[in-house]
Amino acid sequence: QYKLTVFGSPIAHSRSPEIHQCFARECGVAIEYTRSLASASAFPEIFRAFADDGGVGANVTLPLKEIALRLADSVSERARLAGAVNTLVKTEQGWHGDNTDGAGLVMDLQRLQVNLANARVLILGAGGATRGVIQPLLSAHVGELVIANRTLAKAEAIVAEWQQSGRNGKSASQPQTGRVNITALALDDLRLHQPWDLIINATSASLGGERPDVADQVLVAQPFCYDMVYSDAPTAFMTWAQQHHCAVADGFGMLVGQAAESFRLWTGHRPSIEHALKLLR
Ligand code: ATR
Structure with missing residues (x-):
């Protein structure tokens, strides 16, 4: 089971958990995907706690994407160019920051x-x-x-x-x-x-x-x-x-698209955007 979350503030209305559950069902992968409320100042500590608790992947939304860029142990070219990280992936070399937007x-x-x-x-x-x-x-x-x-x-x-x-x-x-x-x-x-x-x-x-x-x-x-x-x-x-x-x-399709790319980074599976959009719209 992949332990995943989305960090942000506000976060209560994030649709990421339902989008990723939809992908998980389609791809036959078990995930736990929660919402984590985190202010800018509390984010590093809340992230560490998630990592220590077995977290293997996270999405990051407003206002934390620039902070996530600095938290990551390594970052992709596209995240560096964007100046922001929206996806964190646990690897053997530490946490890798990417940007799938x-x-x-x-x-x-x-x-x-x-x-x-x-x-x-x-x-x-x-x-x-x-x-x-x-x-x-x-x-x-x-x-x-x-x-x-x-x-x-x-x-x-x-x-x-x-x-x-x-x-x-x-x-x-x-x-x-x-x-x-x-x-x-x-x-x-x-x-x-x-x-x-x-x-x-x-x-x-x-x-x-x-x-x-x-x-x-x-x-x-x-x-x-x-x-x-x-x-x-x-x-x-x-x-x-x-x-x-x-x-x-x-931009709902973009939201589902960036989620699909994050899901691929975590699990290696490429879910269908079309399928998720049909179910979630
Ligand atoms: P984000 O990170 O979501 O892009 P942001 O950095 O606050 O948010 O940028 C908001 C953008 O929307 C800015 O380009 C802003 O224009 P200014 O740089 O002139 O402030 C633009 N914006 C916001 N409200 C706008 C409006 N009513 N008309 C035109 N542009 C607007």
């Missing part, structure tokens, strides 16, 4: 049959959610990536960091990303830009019932519009995009 997004976009190869992609927002998905989108061979934010300086900082990390240059492990143009823009400047194939809302605006204030012109080419937030009703961003005849999706 971006892989979850890409899996969900593939499920939705959004063509990523050479796509012109606009990401709205420049917080942790954006950081976590850049490398996986580049690995999926998007053609252009623009990060647009209300506060331009934050988008510029992400782009500069990315360029410094060398991932947009001469990386031997990812030669394909070398040609991709990553740019930072202010939300106001988007109307002057070219049409989009895919717009990803990575802002937290949806949580407050709002949408980023961008011109309707960004929807002229009817891009696929993806909101990383999920809720029972369509978000303000999704409603706006639908009014302009765009196909839309919320």
